[in-house]
Each structure stands twice: as C-alpha cells, then as structure tokens.
Amino acid sequence: MVLFRYLITFLFLLLLFPALAQGPAQPVRLELPLDMEATDAEVIALPDSSLLVYYRVSNTWQTEASYNFSKFNHELEQVWSDTVNIAANSYYIRHYTEAPYTYFVFGEDDLQEYTFVKLNNKTGQLQHSHYELEPIDAVYEFNVLKGNYFVIGRNKKEKRPVLLHVNTSTKKVQLLPSVYGEESTFSDLLADPAQGRIYAVLSESNGRISRLQVKSFDAYGRLLNNRFILQQEDKTLLNAEITPGDSSQKMLFGTYGARDLRYNQGFFTTPVNTTMVDEEGNFYSMTQLENFFKYLKPRQEERTRRREAARLKSGKGPGYRYRLLLHDLIPFPDGYVMAAEVYYPQYRSSSSNWGLDRSFSLGRQEEAYKRTHVVVLGFTKEGRLLWDNAFPLKDVASYQLVHTVEVGRLPDGRVVVAYPKEEKIIYHIMDGSKFREEETELEILTYEENEKIQATFSPGIIRWYGDNFVAFGFQRIKPKAEASRTIFYLNKITFD
Template identity: 65%
Template sequence: MPKACYLLTLLLLCVLFPLLAQPPVQPIRLELPFLPEDTEAEVIALPDSSLLVYHKTSNTWETKATFHFTKYDHKLEEVWSDTAKLNPDSDYIRYYTEQPYTYIVYGGDNLQKYTFLRLHNKTGNIWHKRFEIEQIEAIYEYNVLNGNYFVIGRSKKDQKPLLLHLTPASSEIKILPSVYGDQSTFSDLLADPEQGRVDAILTESNGRISRLQVKSFDAQGELLKNYFILQKDDKSLLNAEITPGDSTQKMLLGTYGTRDLRYNQGFFTAPLASRVVEGEFYNMLQLKNFLKYLKPRREERTRRREAERLRSGRRPGYRYRLLLHDLITTPTGYVLAAEAYYPQYNNTSSGNFGFDRTLNTFRRTQQEGYKRTHAVVLGFDKNGILLWDNTFPLSNVTTPELTHAVELQRFPDGRIIMAYPEDNKIIYHLMEEDRYDDEETELEISTYQEDDKVQDSYQPGIIRWYGNHMAAFGFHRVKPKNGDNRMIFYINKISF
C-alpha cells in the first residue's frame, strides 16, 4: 500500500473509531402522569419522525373508559391531542400506518366485534367504525391498502387462519381464498401501495412436506395472481418474507427445513417469478456467526460434528425454531432477522403430558412461554446473495406468547442494532455486518435529575424511531432526593 494511502486510511480509522465506540445518549425524557393500574399505553413511531402516544384510562370493571391520542415531535414536544368515544371494553390489538393515516384495530369482550380507527397523522382527526365479523374470534395481522382493510384472523369454526377483506365505506366483509391444508398458515402479509397490491404468503403443509404459495390482491380484494413456490430436492419451504416491487423484482427470503417441519435447517432466497428454481440455499454451517451464541469449544464441536454428518450423507443434527422479523429493504439489498426460540415448560399438577429424559418417566408439564437462545441478522444483495450474517446472544429472554422479543433497526450509516428492555435497562448489540462482538452492552434508562432513583419499572418497551434514534418507554416509580415518590409513564429518546 502506498504510504499516502496508508496514512489516509489510518486517519479515517482514527476519526471513525471514536464515533462508532461512543455510548448512546439520552438527550430527552418525557414524563406523563399515567398509572399502570388503570392505564393502557402504546407508543407508535410515525413516518415524519414523530411519536403517537395512545393511552386508555378505565375503571376496574371497564364500564367507563377514555381513549386519548397525542402526537409528539422529535423533541418530544406536544403537537396535538384528541380523544375518541369507543366502547369501554375496547382493547388495542394492532396498528398499521399508510400515509397520511395511522389505522388501529380494537377488540372487545365480544370476540366477533372489532372497532377500526383511522387517525390523520398531521391533523389528528379521528374516524372509527365497528364491524361485526362473525367468521373470526381473533385478529393476528392487519394491513391497509387505499383505505381498505386486509385482516388475518382465527376462524371461529375450525380455528384455522382466515384472510378477510373489509370495505369501510360499504361495511362489506369478504373472505379471500387463502388456506387449504389442515396445517397451513400465513407467513407474511405485505401491502405495497406503489404497486397497488397486497401479497399474502401461505405455508401449505401436510405434515410431511411444505411449500409456499403467494397470492396477490388489489385494493378491492380481487385476486391478481397466484404463485406456487415449489420446493427444491428434499428441502421444504417453511416461512418467508416478500419484498416490495413489481413481479419481476420481488424476492422471497425465508427458511427451509427437511424431515421435521417444526425445525429450520437454513435460509433461502428466490425471485418470485422463478418459482424457486433459481433459489439460493444456505445451511446453518455456511453462516459465519450463527453458532456464535455457543461457547467457543462447543461451537467448534458442533461444526465438526455437523460437517461430518453432511460428508457422510446424513441429515443435519441441529434443530432450530425461528421467528422471522419483517424484512428491511436497504439501498443495496435486504436485511432479514430471526429469533431462535424453544418452548419452555414447568412441572405442574395439571397440564399436558411430557417426557422427562432424566427420570425416564412421564410427568405432567405446562408450557410457560418461549425462551430465546439468540437472534440472527443476515444481509443480502438485490439478487438474494448472502453478503454477511451476525448474531446477538440472548440470555434469560422469555415471552409468554410467540411475539418478537427484540427490536431491530438499521441506521443510515449501515449499522444494525438489536435491542430489548430488561427492567430499567436496555440490552443492545450494535452490528457492523459480520464483525462479531460477544460483549453484552447495556444502557440504564436515565431520569430527569441525576438524584432521582428508579425504584420500580413496569412494562418496559423499546421501538425503532428515525435516523439513529430509538424510543424507550414504560412505567417508573421514581424517588427524588427530596420529596414524595411519583409514578409516571416515561419516554426516553436514545441516540446512537
């Protein structure tokens, strides 16, 4: 390397390294007088770098309730505030943002009645309407295209997932053709406003093999195209996320399995139009960092053992359950993340029968939740070629339901952050492509005053916001140096 180039590179490293190594800061904190015993609160990041804070206050029996919506700008200063008159038993389920609106769906005591609320992000104007949907008893997913609603719910009749189209103007409810097999389910639902379509990905399974099917609908719920994505050799396609764009550009990125469809053996990518014939498959051993959550010696033994199995023609011995995150589109490709988990059980006097390998006897067990081992992030180019992978080890992270435990965000400079709340701390991992760092980094949530002490923390959360910023929130019981304790709902801006 020429001396001038060497000096320039050294200078850039000297400038960039301190920036990358700087800990995050918390420049702004907002405290709101909410009490956890009578307040349900949600924080939603809007596309214009603002936050929407929804909170419901109600009495013990939910016979009276008020529903508040407040918008705060990037400095956490109030922009507008409004209320809506909803049934007191209305409970927040999900939201979806399609500019210039944010849409929220609520359930209630009656499992067939749902309230759909539309809020104008700029003005705060609110419209809502109640639908009685006789076919379902729960809502899992919710997208909006040109003001029409696409809903995935659980069938009241047979507990299978259903895809519905709702037209607010006419109150029409239409069941869309979707699930066929007993073990079939939905993998992804993506509204693509630029293309005027909604893509639904179905995993079809008979218990032995599985394949993917992609159905594309227009805003009125009419079927535009149907794609059957065939498996390759002995690989069953389990789950996938779909990219935006026209049919010639769309990619599927997901996971595949082999003999046991409960477990993932690797990742695949494929152009939608190719029906996976030209797909790329990557098993776990091909990923540089997937096994880094293990101790080094155990990782080495696992890689050695699995490589030997592959050389002898046997099936892989590793088995992972993976929960995919929504796909992130970057200027040069895509980022796909997944959380590795397993069901966690407790001994109990009643519940399902389980098998105790230690005692070699049957005992009664009850599922307690879903425990995580690690999260993985993969970077692909526009053609679905794997560029890098990285891993975030997760210790003592359990969720009662199978929902995302960590938040994922890509910063404008290309760095990836994965983070989750733990009491009054944020545990996070900053990733620069495949450069692995096993150091667990944590950030304590700061208060207004240095002398303030957080005595209790309830319902902590963190969401991606804009640029290099995230928003942490939850309830705090704060003890000031002088004065009485105060219970508040906080929002802290965290800048990386």
C-alpha cells in the same frame, strides 16, 4: 525512559477511556402523568419522524374508559392530542400506518365485534366505525390498502387462520381464498400501495411436506395472481417474508427445513415472478454462516461444526434442531436486513391442566419460549448473502411467541439489536460479520441526576428514525427530597 513510556501509555488510556465508555446519547426525555394501574399504552413511530402515543385510561371496574391519542415531534414536543368515544370494553389489538393515516383495530368482549379507528397523522382528526366480523374470533394481522382493510383472523369454528377483506365504502366483509391444509398458516401480509396490491404469503403443509404460496389481491379483494414457490427435493420451505417497497420484482426471504417441519436448517431467498418460470433461488445452511453458532462456547461450536461436517460427508441430514421467529425485513438502498430470534419451548409437567375450554388434559405444557440468540443477515436486492452475525441472549423469554428484541439499521450500515431489562437497555451494535460476544448496558436517564428509579414496569423499545430509537414504559421515580411519582416515560436514544 521506561517510566516515561508508562506515563505516556497511562495518559493515552485516560484520554481513550471516556470515548470507549461513551454509550448512546439520551438527548430528550418526556414524562406523562399516567397511572400505571389504570392505563394501557402503545408507542408508534410514524414516517415523518414523529411519535404517536395511544393510551386507554379506565376505572377500577372497567365500566368507563377514555381512548386517547397524542402526537409528539422528534424532540418529544406535543403536536396535538385527541380522544375517540368507543365502547368502554374495547381493547387495542393492532395498528397499521398508510400515510397520511394510522388505523387501529379494537376488539370487544363479543369476539365477533370490532371497532376500526382511522386517525389523520397530520391533524389528529379521528373517525371510527364498527364491524361484525362474523367468521372470526381473533385478529392476528392487519393491513390497509387504499382505505380498505385486510385482516388475518382465526376461524371461530375450525380455529384455522383465514383472510378477510373489509370494503369500507360498502361495509361488505368477505372471506378471501387463502389457507387450505389443516396445518397451513400465514407467513406474511404486506401492502404495496405503489403497485396497488396486497401480498399474502402462505405456508402450506400436510404435516410431512411444506410449500409456500404467494397470493396478490387488489384493494377490493380481487385475486390478481397466485404463485406457488417450488423447492428442491431435499429442502422444504417453511416461512418467508416478502420484500417491502415499490418494486414490481418481489423477493422472498425465509427459512427451510427437511423431514421435521418444526425445525429450520437454514435460510433461502427466491424471486416471486409473475410468470410460472421456476428459479431455484439461494440456500444458505446454518453451517455455512460464519457466526450462527457463536452463541455457543468455542469448544461447543467447534464440536458442533465438526459433527455436522461428518454427517454431511456420510450423506446424513443435519443434526441441529432450531426454531426461528422471523422479523420483518428491513430495506436499505442496496438490499435487505433479515433478523430471526432463535428459541425453544420450555415445558412444565401437569397432571391437571384446565384450559380455556375447561377440558382436562395430561402431559407437558409449553410454559414459555426461551431465546438463545438473535441471528442477523445482510442480503443484496437479488438475494445474495453479504454477511451474517449473531447476538447471544441471556435470560430472555416470553410467555407468548412474540418478538422480544428490536432490530434497526443505522444510516452508516451498522445494525442495532436491543431489548429492555428493567431500568436498562441491553444493546449490541453489529458491523457486518465482525462478531463481538459482549453485550452493552445503557441506564435509562431521569430528568434530574439526583432522582432514583425505584421500579420499571412494562418497558419497551422501538426503532424510530435515522439513528434514533425510543425507550418507554412506566416508572416509579423518587426525587431526593420529594414524594415518589409514577409516570409513563419516553426516552429518545441516539446511536452515533
């Protein structure tokens, strides 16, 4: 009887194991014959479930270059392909999609010279125009509203962020009223085509206190509304994302701190009204979140929570010190998903650091930004917290403060957090507040089973449509009995 019971259990595990081991599907792979040494490439998900691949191919001396655009459908079949003739020293900076067009910004060696490319997503028809943006020497962000451009750039004299409007009909470039304080910056830029507005969220600081300001402009750069978001005495609003979509009732989802403006103490939500009637909004400290400290070992988490509870009871402020890099809000029918990467700077000591300005300096220099974990929160449309979750990150860092993970919501409500690591995709699927510490690996598949991936370069992954992501990058592939080939790959990844 005991033997029979063990046999039944063994057979059950044999049946269950494939289901447990089964990961996301990779139904389609596309390889493009691009030379890694001569090619820069970007992959862009379009609203119609297609993909746009931009790639620049140049010669060794960078004196000649072709700028290519190809559209692929949801099965990675090519729909059209075209090129644009612009200066060979042009380099891709940003893009923005306002259906039915995708717009690109290209910079040049002269930091005031920029080329804008307008691409019809349906036909592949291309137009380009050249502008001298005299006030700036760098572009940080780019939006389009009714064919006109809004650009956040760096003021070439004061080295502070500024907001530019480019009227594509009159070719007029104007500075818009925006940042005032020395330590002020932009937190978000969002176009709302249905309302005919563009919203700029500003984080204003004098080094001691900070506040948020929301400005809205029409398509021609005229200021429509200016709203200051007031705060509670013990809380300073640091950064925020404004809700996308067609709603006339906008919300801010962001972070707050206290005395030291470099560090975050929690998250807040608040409405952005067109009147001056103040509403406090909702505040959620990190100790209120169920899973924020789960990246720590259980004893460390318990000790941290016990220490913070004692500080709160004695009237002291929080002792934790976290820096957060916010992602764009992800809307769903009943609310929003908000994600943030938790990071800290890694330093190196230098006795002779020569910067771009050729100046000599001493002291610690930021070398990289190391991630500890990703925190993801679900909110109602009114800003009430539904759930929170976290995903510990191992050996994830970047030399610039840019997003290192991709976050996407599946149609069934689960959230995928994923990032590339050589020939693998490291991913984690969140189901509400149910915390799971383990990460899952997905091996990138080749065309044939007997092919071997010898190396992967510049890997990436983006959310695509529905429950699909796309992984991409350059690979050197070695077939069993043939010479190696170097290609640019696109692998569709479906999370069931």
